[in-house]
Amino acid sequence: MKPSNSPDYANWIPQKLVTGLALTAALLSLLFGLSFLLPGGTLSLILRFILGAAALLMLVMFTYMARARKLLSYEGGGVQGKILDNVLRYLDWDGRGELLDIGCGSGALTIKAARKFPGARCVGMDYWGAMWDYAQTQCENNARLEGVTDRVRFQKGDAAKLDFPDGCFDAAVSNFVFHEVRTQPDKLALIREALRVLKPGAPFAFEDVFFSRGHYPDLEELIKTLSGEVAELRFMDTRKNDFVPKLLRTPLVAGEMGLLCGRK
Template identity: 70%
Template sequence: MNDREKLDYANWIPVKLLMVSGTVGGILAVLFGLSFLIAGGAVLIVLRVLLAAAAVLFLGLFGYMAHARRLLSYEGGGVQGRILDNVLAYLHWNGEGLLLDIGCGSGAMAVKAAKKYPNARVTGMDYWGAAWDYARSQCEANARLEGVSDRTAFQKGDASKLEFPDAYFDAAVSNFVFHEVRSQPDKLALIREALRVVKPGGAFSFGDVFFSRTHYPDLEALIRELSGDVAELHFVDTRQNDFVPGFLKTPLVAGQMGLIYGLK
């Protein structure tokens, strides 16, 4: 690997988010300072208070996210990799056949799976939207640099309507993806679509923000419904772990993690 060929698994906290929060916070702080050049009464005082509060909020968000990004990164704390390792740890599969990674992003979990299961062929699928620092070419480069390009393939797609036949894969994984799929707000239907392409008896392990009431308002009902669709289903409260620092266990990052796994 030369200096121009380096692994790039990016970060779950996009640079764009840091730029927006930092820029907005900086502008608000400047406006707060400039407000003291203007003479005024009670209205101006209220405006200053609002500007100060907003500046603190956005700059605080910037500071939190910047540190969280460092902890998540592979070059820093490496938390992203440990979370993906945990998803694969709950995939009860012998590694023979085809595996699908739904929402593969930078290809990190697809590559991990290909390295963990040397007899498997792994397909990574993602929408690769503009909001994220991911691309198909990035996935392919990472797979090549990790020595698994001969057993990995990546394609663009929509998790709400997978372009694969029924029962096509021997196993499927996904992490922090389902809640981001805007094309299907019904997450039960979305998970059922993921299970549709898994063979009967095939393994699955899906991590997401299952404790978010916004995306999963009735988690117990979802688990109950899915249990009737598969041969075996388990739920793990992955908020209770020792591989994510407490600093990251907030709703903004990894404080609502859960995992469903089992056999179809």
Template identity: 40%
Template sequence: MMKGKKIMLSKEGNYGNWVPANMMKLMWAGDIVLAVLTIVFAAVLKVAVPAWITGVLLVILLAYTLYMWRCREAFDFNKGDIMGDVHQYLVNHLPWDGKGKLLDIGCGAGALTMRCALTYPEAELTGMDYWGKEWSYAKEQCEKNAKVEKVSDRVSFQKGDAASLDFADETFDAIVSNFVFHEVRTAKDKRDVVREAFRVLKKGGAFALQDMFAQKALYGDMEQFVEELKKAGFQEVHYIGNIEKQDGLVPGYIQTPWMISGAGLIYGIK
């Protein structure tokens, strides 16, 4: 398949959503509880102040629930497919010929891994993730998706910590990662997680990493970090800040601090 052309994943795959189903269930449950309390206070107990308080809280929570539901629909791979667009943006910036081994750090349900596998039919790929329950992702889910996409013969998955990768130095010819590093709780300095990713990349290997790089509270001055990598001997390093604003990649209503804001892409050749 031609690199640059958007890869469409199978609708039979189960790739989850950046707005987890469990989160939506809790929010809808909260709406119901507040609605019941408001009715009880107003119609049964006839106490105005508590009814007003729960009523206002209901309006606020319901508005936020509907907003998150809209975001979930937009992210869905079979609907708005913004998750697919963001993954494709990363793959399009990976300067690799597809020969050798690729590591997807924090693969989740394997969506980015599958996109890379379909883009690079000669590559051998490894997806790694910690698979916490809060994201409703699992290794078995990834393996089923690989079978659906007919790439299971050259794709494998394993559990691991992005802050301490279980691979030897310079194992991979390419590395990718999408919105994972800022979530790694075992590393206080998120730049250390990026450095750990580079440790397992071969000299001359390609990389494309997306995260909240434009948020200085997490990563500091990324231009300075780029210069640090160049001084360390990297052949080529590029940085694009605020990718959510690039080419209409992410709708304006999703460009919020609690959704996608201050995202960035760093890519090049080690």
């Protein structure tokens, strides 16, 4: 439990996931042990093998995710914060006006933006689904503890249909969000919706699992299409960095990340 006077930015790997893996591994291990009480025979041997393999797999997954969670955490390796800092590094903005953080989660990126750009106003929006360890009150409390309450606000919303008029923001950021939006499987349409609320010429920096074929089956075509719709577009392979340990460079964590940045 974090102290009440310390910001709680949670973790990109929910504790409930790690706990679920641990319980599953324990249950399968128990069943594996009990399988030795069964009468001998081919079927018993097959069952024992399946249970043993499944238990071992769950144990490996639990160990990996628990270690990855520690490396990501602000109290551990701090990789989450370093990834967010890198997103802002690609945002070519003078800090004048209002910034939108799409899918703000615990408010970490929104608050980092407010601290980096002391003259800016920042808006964080999120759906705050039940599967994540995030909430609007958590964001607001974090902003208060970081001393940026007067320039930051948070609201519930859907990234597939942003509750803002066209061209109202001076900058926009997003981190590891688009692939999680179930209400819009078309990720090009989702990015277009994010760009819709930006003023002409406004900068943006959107990081996601762009190297995931499952979510972005034709990355080259997506970049080509967007290049013809904005004033400036760059794609950065953010897998290539010196702040993400090799252990995290897998499809399960940070092994498929890339970043779209530029100006509308």
